[in-house]
Amino acid sequence: MARRRTHEYVPLTAAAAALVLVATACGTGGGDGGEASDSLLVWIMQGTNPDETEFFEAANTAFTEETGIEVEVEFVPWQDAQNKISTAIAGGTVPDVAELGNTFTPGFADAGALHDLSGYGVDTSQYIPGLMEMGQIGGGVYGVPWYASIRSVVYRSDLFEEHGLEVPENWDELRETAVALSEAEEDMIALPVPGDAQYSVMPWIWGGGGEIAVEGSDGTWTSQIDSEGSRAGVEFFTDLALEHGTSTTGAVNWNEIAVMESFAEEEAAMAILGSANPKAVLEANPDLEGRIGSFTLPGRDGGYMPSFAGGSLLSVFEGTGDEEAAWQYVQHLTGDEFSTRWSEETGFFPGVSASVDEFSASADPVLEPFAVQLKEASRGVPVTPAWTQVEAEKVLVGMQQSILNGEATVDEATAEAADEVERILNGG
Amino acid sequence: MRRRRALLPWVLLAPALTVIGLLLLFPLGRIVWLSFREYELRNLVSGESDFIGFANYAALLTDPYLWRIAMVNTVVFAAVAVFTTIVVGTLVALLLATLRPVPRVIVVSCVMVAWAMPAVSGTYVWIWIFDVDNGVVAQALTSLGLLDPSGYNWFADRLFFYAVVTLNIVHGGFPFVAVTVLAGLLTVPKELHEAARIDGAGAWKRFWHVTFPVLRPVFAVVTVLSTIWDFKVFAQIYLMPGGDVGGSRMLNLGVWSYVRSFGHNDYGLGAAIAVLLTLLLLVITVFYLRALFREDGIG
Numbered sequence: 001m002a003r004r005r006t007h008e009y010v011p012l013t014a015a016a017a018a019l020v021l022v023a024t025a026c027g028t029g030g031g032d033g034g035e036a037s038d039s040l041l042v043w044i045m046q047g048t049n050p051d052e053t054e055f056f057e058a059a060n061t062a063f064t065e066e067t068g069i070e071v072e073v074e075f076v077p078w079q080d081a082q083n084k085i086s087t088a089i090a091g092g093t094v095p096d097v098a099e100l101g102n103t104f105t106p107g108f109a110d111a112g113a114l115h116d117l118s119g120y121g122v123d124t125s126q127y128i129p130g131l132m133e134m135g136q137i138g139g140g141v142y143g144v145p146w147y148a149s150i151r152s153v154v155y156r157s158d159l160f161e162e163h164g165l166e167v168p169e170n171w172d173e174l175r176e177t178a179v180a181l182s183e184a185e186e187d188m189i190a191l192p193v194p195g196d197a198q199y200s201v202m203p204w205i206w207g208g209g210g211e212i213a214v215e216g217s218d219g220t221w222t223s224q225i226d227s228e229g230s231r232a233g234v235e236f237f238t239d240l241a242l243e244h245g246t247s248t249t250g251a252v253n254w255n256e257i258a259v260m261e262s263f264a265e266e267e268a269a270m271a272i273l274g275s276a277n278p279k280a281v282l283e284a285n286p287d288l289e290g291r292i293g294s295f296t297l298p299g300r301d302g303g304y305m306p307s308f309a310g311g312s313l314l315s316v317f318e319g320t321g322d323e324e325a326a327w328q329y330v331q332h333l334t335g336d337e338f339s340t341r342w343s344e345e346t347g348f349f350p351g352v353s354a355s356v357d358e359f360s361a362s363a364d365p366v367l368e369p370f371a372v373q374l375k376e377a378s379r380g381v382p383v384t385p386a387w388t389q390v391e392a393e394k395v396l397v398g399m400q401q402s403i404l405n406g407e408a409t410v411d412e413a414t415a416e417a418a419d420e421v422e423r424i425l426n427g428g
Numbered sequence: 429m430r431r432r433r434a435l436l437p438w439v440l441l442a443p444a445l446t447v448i449g450l451l452l453l454f455p456l457g458r459i460v461w462l463s464f465r466e467y468e469l470r471n472l473v474s475g476e477s478d479f480i481g482f483a484n485y486a487a488l489l490t491d492p493y494l495w496r497i498a499m500v501n502t503v504v505f506a507a508v509a510v511f512t513t514i515v516v517g518t519l520v521a522l523l524l525a526t527l528r529p530v531p532r533v534i535v536v537s538c539v540m541v542a543w544a545m546p547a548v549s550g551t552y553v554w555i556w557i558f559d560v561d562n563g564v565v566a567q568a569l570t571s572l573g574l575l576d577p578s579g580y581n582w583f584a585d586r587l588f589f590y591a592v593v594t595l596n597i598v599h600g601g602f603p604f605v606a607v608t609v610l611a612g613l614l615t616v617p618k619e620l621h622e623a624a625r626i627d628g629a630g631a632w633k634r635f636w637h638v639t640f641p642v643l644r645p646v647f648a649v650v651t652v653l654s655t656i657w658d659f660k661v662f663a664q665i666y667l668m669p670g671g672d673v674g675g676s677r678m679l680n681l682g683v684w685s686y687v688r689s690f691g692h693n694d695y696g697l698g699a700a701i702a703v704l705l706t707l708l709l710l711v712i713t714v715f716y717l718r719a720l721f722r723e724d725g726i727g
Contacts, residue, residue: 082690083690086469086472086690086693089469089472089473090472107469107693108469110469110470111468111469111470111472111473112470112473112474113469113473196669248560248561248579249560249561249578249579249580249581250559250560250561250562250579250581252560252581252583252584252669253560253581253583253669253670318473388693389691389692389693392674392687392690392691392692393673393674393675393687393691393692394672394673394674394675394676395674395675397673398673398674398675398676401584401670401673404581405581405584407584420675
């Protein structure tokens with residue numbers, strides 16, 4: 001039985017090349033043309049509002065009645081957002097309006113993808129400053145704050161009461177409380193120290209007295225992550241896990257969602273959580289109703305420690321031909337009626353400062369310390385287009401994880417992170 | 429008449445060639461083109477970019493990260509994973525060949541389930557199995573007293589990290605090998621085995637001197653395909669804890685290319701990494717096929 005020599009006539013190199021090409025090929029999507037000018041395409045991040053479909057049906061119907069312009073909303077998962085937008089830019093299929101995470105905005109604005117809104121007479125002073133500044137690049141306005149969230153500490157008030165613990169007011173008290181909790185509740189995680197949650201690390205850098213990066217008069221950025229103050233803050237936070245056992249080994253791999261889940265599952269007794277999380281926690285575990293409280297992140301020697309104000313801006317894309325209608329839609333969503341409704345449904349703070357008090361007065365009292373945090377001690381990240389690369393390369397995550405894994409000391413890890421941040425921000 | 433006959437194959441091939449040209453050659457050409465340009469987010473918007481010669485390649489080849497981390501991870505991992513996949517797949521195929529039809533169908537169906545598992549879900553299952561606090565493995569080891577109750581973060585250890593990736597890849601990759609080799613095994617004439625047995629050959633000798641030579645082309649195909657797949661593993665690494673951290677020691681060329689392109693918005697350099705990966709695969713495949721068929725006296 002002779003085998004057929006099928007490859008006799010095929011040059012080997014060509015066959016190999018074909019094999020490599022076929023096996024490595026990925027599908028590439030084709031681009032669609034632009035949409036008709038009497039309708040708007042809007043991209044919204046998925047999952048912020050549990051009733052998002054209903055919300056946008058109402059908001060869009062109202063907008064269409066008012067202006068006669070149809071609106072189509074597409075929901076985009078957060079983790080795909082940056083790629084999806086980059087791909088849309090490359091393919092010329094950008095939406096008219098998009099919700100952008102505040103840390104994304106400078107990058108896309110600098111690249112020229114976003115429409116400058118300053119010509120429409122935007123009153124930038126009415127918005128939460130930390131959030132607004134992320135939309136202002138070189139005198140232009142490339143997005144307006146839509147909603148905001150801030151990180152503070154959520155704790156189990158029932159356990160605090162049971163063990164006679166008070167809300168801590170400085171770092172030492174926070175550590176004592178965490179240690180006392182971990183001794184009193186042996187099966188619980190007193191205060192998780194997550195490795196994959198950069199916004200839980202930033203407060204300690206600021207709280208110790210450092211800055212992530214400051215811009216010099218010549219435009220070069222200097223990172224202070226390796227300053228004495230930042231190191232003290234990072235060391236305090238990581239020592240909670242390494243020296244005082246208030247966390248768990250697995251928390252090295254946790255992101256903010258994992259921290260929230262551990263709190264919702266009654267594994268963690270305290271946790272650094274975002275202002276929208278308590279609502280989600282109570283939805284996941286209604287048993288916790290009335291058993292949770294929150295406090296503003298305490299400063300080193302009292303007062304408040306700054307925390308990262310996250311949130312989203314609504315931006316209008318450049319070159320769609322519908323910029324004006326798009327801006328109208330942005331005003332519609334950030335206007336009183338729908339921004340209040342959005343906050344009520346999501347638990348996020350409105351992007352307009354004046355509405356923050358109003359909202360927190362009417363909302364769950366657990367949100368009050370968050371409102372204090374937002375107004376008294378909130379920060380943004382360095383406002384520069386290159387910042388998204390620091391986040392995408394997960395520089396702070398790498399730093400935190402190498403300390404928690406015991407691969408580097410605080411001094412080594414912070415020095416390396418500072419170098420990385422400077423390299424990226426200075427265009428290296 | 430003769431001319432028309434010469435034209436006919438091309439006419440028949442035209443639709444396929446058009447599709448391949450559009451879906452394969454255009455993106456490939458575009459990647460090569462990109463790798464010679466300074467191309468960032470700004471260029472994506474404006475559509476204009478500058479030719480910078482081999483600057484991306486120079487930056488890439490002088491980056492210690494390539495030589496110390498990405499290349500080592502890619503090559504060593506692929507070698508181990510391909511070898512393990514082929515061995516496990518062949519063993520399963522040999523088992524299947526000895527089974528009667530009904531049990532064979534049952535075992536093949538079970539094997540197919542592993543094959544049908546999407547990479548993303550499969551990866552998450554492995555991550556859960558190895559979860560540092562509550563994973564099956566951690567709990568089993570802890571209750572056996574082999575692991576300290578405070579746990580151990582294996583995802584931070586390069587060797588363990590890639591051990592988990594290898595398990596994941598072998599689990600997803602062996603069914604293809606098993607089924608392909610089984611198809612080959614069924615064509616090996618029984619008389620050859622009988623003759624070898626009469627000559628006193630044991631199981632290993634029968635496999636090595638009878639089965640393997642006959643199935644050499646089959647092994648060539650599964651090895652080359654496995655090599656290609658294992659060189660360009662992406663989801664199974666990117667989704668693991670630490671697999672998406674820019675400076676971590678866990679990235680392979682594929683993930684690094686992605687982080688560079690879409691994290692760093694440096695599409696030029698990302699494209700250069702992709703071209704390097706493709707060239708590497710091309711060279712390995714050519715050498716491998718050549719070596720294999722030269723031994724066989726073909727090609």
